Amino acid sequence: MLKSKLRFLFIFLLITLNGSGLRAQDSLSVDSSRLEIREPRTSLTELKGQKDYQYGFEITPPLNTWWEKFINSVVKAYDDFFNDISKGSYRKFFFILAITLALAYLVLRFFGFDVSSPFQRKEKNIELSYYSEKETIHGRDFKKEIEAAINIEDFKLAIRLYYLKTLKALADKHLIAWQPNKTNRSYYHELKPAVQKDFGSLTDAFEYSWYGNFEVGKTDFEEIKMKFENFKI
Amino acid sequence: MNYENRIDLSELSESVRKIREQVSQIIIGQSRFVDYLLTALFAEGHVLIEGVPGVAKTLTAKTLAKTLSVDFSRIQFTPDLMPSDILGTAIFNPKTVDFEFKSGPIFSNLVLIDEINRSPAKTQAALFEVMEERQITNSGSTYLLEKPFMVLATQNPVEHEGTYRLPEAQLDRFLFKILIDYPDLEQEIEILKGHHLHPDRTKDLSGIIALISKEQINSIQEKVKQVFVEDKLLEYIAKIISETRSSKSIFLGASPRASVALLNASKSFAAINGRDFVTPEDIQELVPAVLRHRIILTPEKEMEGLSTDQVIHHIVQKIEVPR
Numbered sequence: 270m271l272k273s274k275l276r277f278l279f280i281f282l283l284i285t286l287n288g289s290g291l292r293a294q295d296s297l298s299v300d301s302s303r304l305e306i307r308e309p310r311t312s313l314t315e316l317k318g319q320k321d322y323q324y325g326f327e328i329t330p331p332l333n334t335w336w337e338k339f340i341n342s343v344v345k346a347y348d349d350f351f352n353d354i355s356k357g358s359y360r361k362f363f364f365i366l367a368i369t370l371a372l373a374y375l376v377l378r379f380f381g382f383d384v385s386s387p388f389q390r391k392e393k394n395i396e397l398s399y400y401s402e403k404e405t406i407h408g409r410d411f412k413k414e415i416e417a418a419i420n421i422e423d424f425k426l427a428i429r430l431y432y433l434k435t436l437k438a439l440a441d442k443h444l445i446a447w448q449p450n451k452t453n454r455s456y457y458h459e460l461k462p463a464v465q466k467d468f469g470s471l472t473d474a475f476e477y478s479w480y481g482n483f484e485v486g487k488t489d490f491e492e493i494k495m496k497f498e499n500f501k502i
Numbered sequence: 503m504n505y506e507n508r509i510d511l512s513e514l515s516e517s518v519r520k521i522r523e524q525v526s527q528i529i530i531g532q533s534r535f536v537d538y539l540l541t542a543l544f545a546e547g548h549v550l551i552e553g554v555p556g557v558a559k560t561l562t563a564k565t566l567a568k569t570l571s572v573d574f575s576r577i578q579f580t581p582d583l584m585p586s587d588i589l590g591t592a593i594f595n596p597k598t599v600d601f602e603f604k605s606g607p608i609f610s611n612l613v614l615i616d617e618i619n620r621s622p623a624k625t626q627a628a629l630f631e632v633m634e635e636r637q638i639t640n641s642g643s644t645y646l647l648e649k650p651f652m653v654l655a656t657q658n659p660v661e662h663e664g665t666y667r668l669p670e671a672q673l674d675r676f677l678f679k680i681l682i683d684y685p686d687l688e689q690e691i692e693i694l695k696g697h698h699l700h701p702d703r704t705k706d707l708s709g710i711i712a713l714i715s716k717e718q719i720n721s722i723q724e725k726v727k728q729v730f731v732e733d734k735l736l737e738y739i740a741k742i743i744s745e746t747r748s749s750k751s752i753f754l755g756a757s758p759r760a761s762v763a764l765l766n767a768s769k770s771f772a773a774i775n776g777r778d779f780v781t782p783e784d785i786q787e788l789v790p791a792v793l794r795h796r797i798i799l800t801p802e803k804e805m806e807g808l809s810t811d812q813v814i815h816h817i818v819q820k821i822e823v824p825r
Contacts, residue, residue, distance in 0.1 A: 449825075479825075480732050
């Protein structure tokens with residue numbers, strides 16, 4: 270019994286509330302006021318004429334400076350040049366290419382670039398150019414120089430000249446590879462053991478007198494001179 | 503012709519012979535290294551020793567120290583080492599109510615700094631004054647170090663983690679940078695034989711006896727200064743150093759301190775070889791050890807894989823030996 274009464278109440282409320290919603294929709298007001306239409310103050314054609322609205326292209330100013338004139342003439346020459354090539358005139362092409370390369374070479378040289386290096390084989394090691402202030406053994410008249418040194422009793426110089434003469438003789442016979450940067454001991458090690466002992470003795474004489482500043486008297490010199498003259502290669 | 507030296511080098515020659523003999527009982531195949539250490543000692547120079555672990559850098563230095571009757575101290579450089587840990591510091595004495603200077607381990611005749619590149623620049627900079635001027639300034643007071651004074655520092659070239667590159671100013675204070683290489687096959691076999699027969703040979707240095715006293719070292723150092731150098735050889739040294747400054751391969755050339763170092767080292771090297779005069783051979787021999795830590799190659803040459811030793815070799819090749 271209670272159940273049927275509740276069902277009735279539910280259906281009643283459903284119908285009643287639904288009906289009030291429909292009534293609310295019916296009460297919406299309609300905006301019937303008039304709108305004021307505004308017209309642009311300037312016309313479209315007038316706006317188009319203004320610079321700020323022209324996005325499509327830039328108006329280039331007339332050429333004034335000498336630089337602009339120069340650039341323009343270069344561009345024109347460039348255009349003419351390629352027009353000529355397209356017509357088959359290669360002589361002009363090579364002429365201008367040669368001038369361009371010459372100019373590029375001069376500019377690179379001016380700024381200190383090594384222009385030749387890109388065409389040369391690059392070495393892994395650093396430069397090995399040897400420079401010598403004075404060639405010490407070749408192209409000298411040792412006999413004459415030794416005689417002159419003995420005459421003025423400069424025995425140290427005479428020993429030095431004898432030693433250089435010995436080095437030249439060894440180099441001429443390919444027993445040593447002469448290089449001014451080598452030390453006397455380097456030459457000593459290059460020689461065959463049979464020659465090493467005598468050469469070592471001559472080297473001592475030279476080093477003690479020349480680097481060691483030892484006094485060399487006439488008797489000492491005669492003894493050393495004999496050693497040099499008896500040195501057999 | 504009489505080739506007798508004008509300076510009496512007999513004591514030096516005898517000492518050098520005995521030191522070589524003693525060191526060779528412990529160290530195999532490092533005779534050249536020992537000669538360089540002695541050259542530096544008598545030239546009053548310091549030595550930076552570079553080599554991979556296990557090539558007897560520290561052992562050689564320790565053994566050499568044992569052959570000399572001098573005060574020896576060893577400092578293991580670590581990242582947290584402070585300058586005061588090396589030089590010393592002023593400590594308040596409550597009895598005298600005053601600060602007293604407590605000297606650090608650098609106050610010794612022979613100082614072995616192990617792995618010098620493990621400490622940051624701050625600690626390394628503490629060595630600048632002591633290495634160059636043989637003195638320490640602390641709290642306005644100057645403390646002079648006793649002669650002889652020599653720093654032997656070791657570093658490992660392989661490890662980079664936790665190491666700091668030595669500043670150029672400090673590198674320049676080392677007379678030599680010696681590179682220790684691996685022993686050759688024969689020497690390696692000899693090392694193994696020695697280790698097999700006497701396993702504790704390298705640990706027990708009690709058999710090494712002191713051969714030269716401080717006074718003798720000081721006397722030899724004075725004699726070395728008198729070694730004769732011909733003018734042409736001075737010019738030869740100057741040309742080599744000058745070439746490092748104009749070479750296209752070198753970014754930073756050698757300083758005038760390098761010229762003086764090469765001169766002093768050559769005199770000492772000549773003396774330990776029994777001569778009282780320098781020859782071009784002496785100079786050529788020492789050029790790499792004197793210059794390799796004082797020059798910096800250009801980045802291009804470094805990228806090409808060139809070493810400083812190769813560049814130095816080329817420089818020496820370019821210059822005529824005076825004859």
